[in-house]
Amino acid sequence: MRTSDRTSLAAGIIIAAAVLWAGITSDMSAERLASSGGRIADFLGRMMPPDPSVMPEIWKGTAETLRIAVLGTLGAVILSVPFGLMASARLSPGWLSRPARFILALIRAIPLILVAMLMVGAVGLGPLPGVIAIAFHATGMLAKFYAEAIDGVAPAPIEAMESAGAGPMLRLRYAIWPQMAPVIARDTIFRFELNLRESLILGIVGAGGIGFYIQTYVRSFQYDKAASVTIAVALMVVIIEGVNALLRRRLS
Amino acid sequence: MTDSAIRLDDITHRHTPGAEPALDGISLRVDPGETIALLGPSGAGKTTLMALIDGRLRNWSGAARVLDEPLSSLRAPSGAARAEIGFIFQEFALIDRATVRQNVLNGRLGRTNAFSAFFGRFSAADTYAADRAMADAGISTLADRRADSLSGGQRQRVAIARCLAQEPRVILADEPVSNLDPARAADILTLITDAARQRGATVIFSSHQPDLARRFAARIIGLRDGRILFDRPAGQVTDDDTDKLYRDAPAPQGDGALRLVV
Numbered sequence: 220m221r222t223s224d225r226t227s228l229a230a231g232i233i234i235a236a237a238v239l240w241a242g243i244t245s246d247m248s249a250e251r252l253a254s255s256g257g258r259i260a261d262f263l264g265r266m267m268p269p270d271p272s273v274m275p276e277i278w279k280g281t282a283e284t285l286r287i288a289v290l291g292t293l294g295a296v297i298l299s300v301p302f303g304l305m306a307s308a309r310l311s312p313g314w315l316s317r318p319a320r321f322i323l324a325l326i327r328a329i330p331l332i333l334v335a336m337l338m339v340g341a342v343g344l345g346p347l348p349g350v351i352a353i354a355f356h357a358t359g360m361l362a363k364f365y366a367e368a369i370d371g372v373a374p375a376p377i378e379a380m381e382s383a384g385a386g387p388m389l390r391l392r393y394a395i396w397p398q399m400a401p402v403i404a405r406d407t408i409f410r411f412e413l414n415l416r417e418s419l420i421l422g423i424v425g426a427g428g429i430g431f432y433i434q435t436y437v438r439s440f441q442y443d444k445a446a447s448v449t450i451a452v453a454l455m456v457v458i459i460e461g462v463n464a465l466l467r468r469r470l471s
Numbered sequence: 472m473t474d475s476a477i478r479l480d481d482i483t484h485r486h487t488p489g490a491e492p493a494l495d496g497i498s499l500r501v502d503p504g505e506t507i508a509l510l511g512p513s514g515a516g517k518t519t520l521m522a523l524i525d526g527r528l529r530n531w532s533g534a535a536r537v538l539d540e541p542l543s544s545l546r547a548p549s550g551a552a553r554a555e556i557g558f559i560f561q562e563f564a565l566i567d568r569a570t571v572r573q574n575v576l577n578g579r580l581g582r583t584n585a586f587s588a589f590f591g592r593f594s595a596a597d598t599y600a601a602d603r604a605m606a607d608a609g610i611s612t613l614a615d616r617r618a619d620s621l622s623g624g625q626r627q628r629v630a631i632a633r634c635l636a637q638e639p640r641v642i643l644a645d646e647p648v649s650n651l652d653p654a655r656a657a658d659i660l661t662l663i664t665d666a667a668r669q670r671g672a673t674v675i676f677s678s679h680q681p682d683l684a685r686r687f688a689a690r691i692i693g694l695r696d697g698r699i700l701f702d703r704p705a706g707q708v709t710d711d712d713t714d715k716l717y718r719d720a721p722a723p724q725g726d727g728a729l730r731l732v733v
């Protein structure tokens with residue numbers, strides 16, 4: 220048996236065991252499974268037709284989601300500059316950059332929704348916990364990207380400029396900045412897109428934005444209204460992706 | 472006071488303490504306007520010697536003057552002094568995302584008003600020097616292209632134009648033709664030496680190709696193990712001289728290796 224065959228066999232056994240375990244121990248009797256199809260159909264039926272009367276709420280929620288994403292991204296950028304500098308292997312000594320990178324990895328490992336729940340507990344309901352949660356969560360990724368942008372600057376053009384007599388400010392302006400700026404702009408826009416997407420659901424835990432209405436309408440059995448909001452959220456994701464694809468093409 | 476463009480007396484340098492010296496008692500005089508080739512096997516110290524003249528080497532002993540300014544072993548020269556010496560880097564060292572024109576203008580950064588340049592304004596003298604350098608290098612039509620959209624040969628011409636725009640009185644070129652086929656190599660050396668002659672600049676280029684050194688330099692300096700083995704007018708350099716330079720030399724590394732057989 221070749222190594223790759225043995226690996227696939229082991230993987231197969233593990234997957235089968237996991238499915239078996241999950242299926243047996245979950246409370247999913249055959250009857251319940253069989254009847255749930257009908258119930259989902261019934262549920263979807265009650266969502267139809269979507270109720271367009273919630274347009275004002277959709278606009279309000281969308282605007283708040285956008286505000287949370289903008290302010291959260293701004294907070295993340297402000298935090299990511301110092302953390303990015305600290306995490307840069309080029310600029311910072313190992314005793315600083317290694318712990319900084321480790322902390323950023325920890326931050327990335329905590330799901331946003333969890334941070335948001337904790338922040339709602341700490342500062343109360345509304346958009347503020349959402350902004351704080353986004354800023355915190357996004358810094359884990361953005362500061363890492365900024366550090367990589369710094370470390371990716373090629374040293375040769377800087378040395379060439381120094382050799383031609385350019386002072387430190389001009390080297391920063393003409394050798395370092397043009398290498399870093401497009402990378403930082405691209406990463407920040409990418410992170411803004413993620414923030415916008417992720418903040419759509421923050422309202423579910425009470426941290427502001429359009430997600431709040433989904434939660435409210437589902438809890439109060441107004442499924443036709445929930446459907447309208449869900450469609451609006453899906454549309455927003457599509458629009459965000461389109462805009463981002465355009466921007467990315469221009470920045471490459 | 473001396474009239475030499477470059478004057479070195481007994482320069483010794485080790486990259487790391489206790490290592491074999493990369494430069495071992497080098498003494499040298501170069502007159503303004505001379506065209507010199509540095510020949511020598513890999514590790515001979517060509518790059519190190521040119522870095523010294525460019526003011527980038529620290530921790531050496533001896534005395535060095537370039538354009539009548541003494542070099543310090545401890546400190547980099549002033550920006551004004553560095554602007555007088557142009558260096559054409561083997562790997563070009565361009566800003567990929569900037570245009571050809573901006574890359575060439577970058578050669579002016581040691582000459583122009585730093586405050587204006589920081590805000591993107593260059594003087595008429597700067598644009599004139601950049602335009603002339605691009606014309607000489609045959610890249611005027613590429614001025615608005617981004618550097619990373621160019622071929623290797625075009626990128627090299629941008630690097631040369633940047634050096635010419637600097638209007639240096641000494642031009643140092645580290646293996647400018649090591650990766651080129653013979654016809655392109657001759658083109659590039661013609662470009663560098665002609666432009667330097669028009670501007671009255673001194674040229675030192677390093678090479679692994681004795682035939683090109685004879686053709687384009689008036690004087691050839693043979694370097695080996697950090698020492699000058701010979702230093703003669705190009706016409707007086709014999710095959711025996713160049714053979715001695717490379718005989719029993721440790722196998723050269725990098726692109727130099729292929730060129731020894733040419």
Ligand SMILES: Nc1ncnc2c1ncn2[C@@H]1O[C@H](COP(=O)(O)OP(=O)(O)OP(=O)(O)O)[C@@H](O)[C@H]1O
Binds near residue numbers: 724725
């Ligand atoms: N940064 C460095 N650190 C340590 N040793 C170095 C360094 N740069 C060069 N050396 C050593 O100094 C000696 C001279 O190197 P140098 O690069 O000047 O040779 P060269 O003649 O330019 O060779 P090549 O033809 O391969 O470019 C070599 O023995 C080299 O190993």
Ligand SMILES: [Mg+2]
Binds near residue numbers: 517518519645
């Ligand atoms: Mg070299």
